[in-house]
Amino acid sequence: MRACVECGEALKSWMSTGHDRSELFVTTKVWTTDLCDPAAAVRSAEISIEELDLGAVDLVMVHWPMPEKHVAAYLALEDLVKKGKAKGLGISNYSPADYEELMKVASIEPLVNTFENNPLLYRKEWCDYFQQKGVVVQAYKPLQRGGPVLDSPTVKGIAEKAKKTPAQVCLRWNLEKGNAVVFKSLTPSRIEENVQVFDFSLSSEDMAKLDALTTPEVVQEAQGHWEQRRNGTPAPWGPGLRPRREEELAAR
Numbered sequence: 001m002r003a004c005v006e007c008g009e010a011l012k013s014w015m016s017t018g019h020d021r022s023e024l025f026v027t028t029k030v031w032t033t034d035l036c037d038p039a040a041a042v043r044s045a046e047i048s049i050e051e052l053d054l055g056a057v058d059l060v061m062v063h064w065p066m067p068e069k070h071v072a073a074y075l076a077l078e079d080l081v082k083k084g085k086a087k088g089l090g091i092s093n094y095s096p097a098d099y100e101e102l103m104k105v106a107s108i109e110p111l112v113n114t115f116e117n118n119p120l121l122y123r124k125e126w127c128d129y130f131q132q133k134g135v136v137v138q139a140y141k142p143l144q145r146g147g148p149v150l151d152s153p154t155v156k157g158i159a160e161k162a163k164k165t166p167a168q169v170c171l172r173w174n175l176e177k178g179n180a181v182v183f184k185s186l187t188p189s190r191i192e193e194n195v196q197v198f199d200f201s202l203s204s205e206d207m208a209k210l211d212a213l214t215t216p217e218v219v220q221e222a223q224g225h226w227e228q229r230r231n232g233t234p235a236p237w238g239p240g241l242r243p244r245r246e247e248e249l250a251a252r
C-alpha cells in the first residue's frame, strides 16, 4: 500500500523486458481507517492507482466489512469502475451476511472475496457460499504466516508421500478447493517453491485429513479476531488518512 510507487516501478521495469500489462492482475485495497468516509475511501484508492501508474487497476478491495461503513464505501468505489480507473471491485474478510447486506444496494458485483483460509483454519461455510455466488475465493495467510500448519504431522506426512514440501501441500489444498491463493515470501527460493504446485494433486482421502485439522476452538478464536479487526485497525502509516508518497517522505 505504502509501496505503490516502488511496486509500479518494478512492474513497469518487468514489462519493459517484453511482458504485457495483460499478464498482470493488479489489486489494491482501501484500509479500514480510510473506509470511515466514502470520499476518503475513493481518495485512498485514487492515490494507489496514481502512484502505481499502470493505468486502470484490475481490482480495488474494501479491506474489512466495517459495520455501518463498508456499504457506503463500496458504493463510492463503484465510481472508479464507472470512470475506468478500476476494472472491478473486490471485498475482503466479508462473511456471507456482510455480502448480503452489500448486495441489497450494490450495482457492481464484487469479483473476489479474500479471507484467511488454510488447513488449520478451514472456512468451509464461507468457501462454499462465495463459490456458489460466483465470487472468487482468494485465500490469504495460506501458509498461516509460516506458522504451525507447516509443522503439522498430517501436513508433513502428506508432503513426504507426494515428494513436496508442507508449504506446497497447503497451497495445493486451497487450489484443489477451487480457490485462488495469495502467499507472501521475501525468500527467492521459497517463491520458486511456492509456485511449483501445479504438477501434483491431493487425493480425496488426503483432502479429508487436511480438512479435519480445523478445530472448533480455532474457529472460535478466529471469529473473535475477526470481530475485533472489522471494527478498525491502526493503519501502517499511523493516525489520519493515507498520506500521498511525497507527504510520507516529507514526514520522515
Ligand SMILES: NC(=O)c1ccc[n+]([C@@H]2O[C@H](COP(=O)([O-])OP(=O)(O)OC[C@H]3O[C@@H](n4cnc5c(N)ncnc54)[C@H](OP(=O)(O)O)[C@@H]3O)[C@@H](O)[C@H]2O)c1
Pocket: 063, 092, 093, 114, 140, 141, 142, 143, 144, 145, 146, 147, 150, 167, 168, 182, 183, 184, 185, 186, 187, 190, 191, 193, 194
Ligand atoms: N486482506 C487482508 O485482510 C489480508 C490479511 C493478511 C494478509 N493478507 C495478504 O495475504 C498475503 C499472504 O499472507 P501473509 O503474508 O500474511 O501469510 P502467508 O503467505 O501465509 O505467510 C507468509 C510467511 O510465510 C513464510 N513462507 C513463505 N513461503 C514459505 C515456505 N515455502 N516455507 C516456509 N515458510 C514460508 C514467509 O517467510 P519469508 O518471507 O521469510 O520467506 C512469511 O513469513 C500477503 O500479501 C498479505 O498482504 C491480506
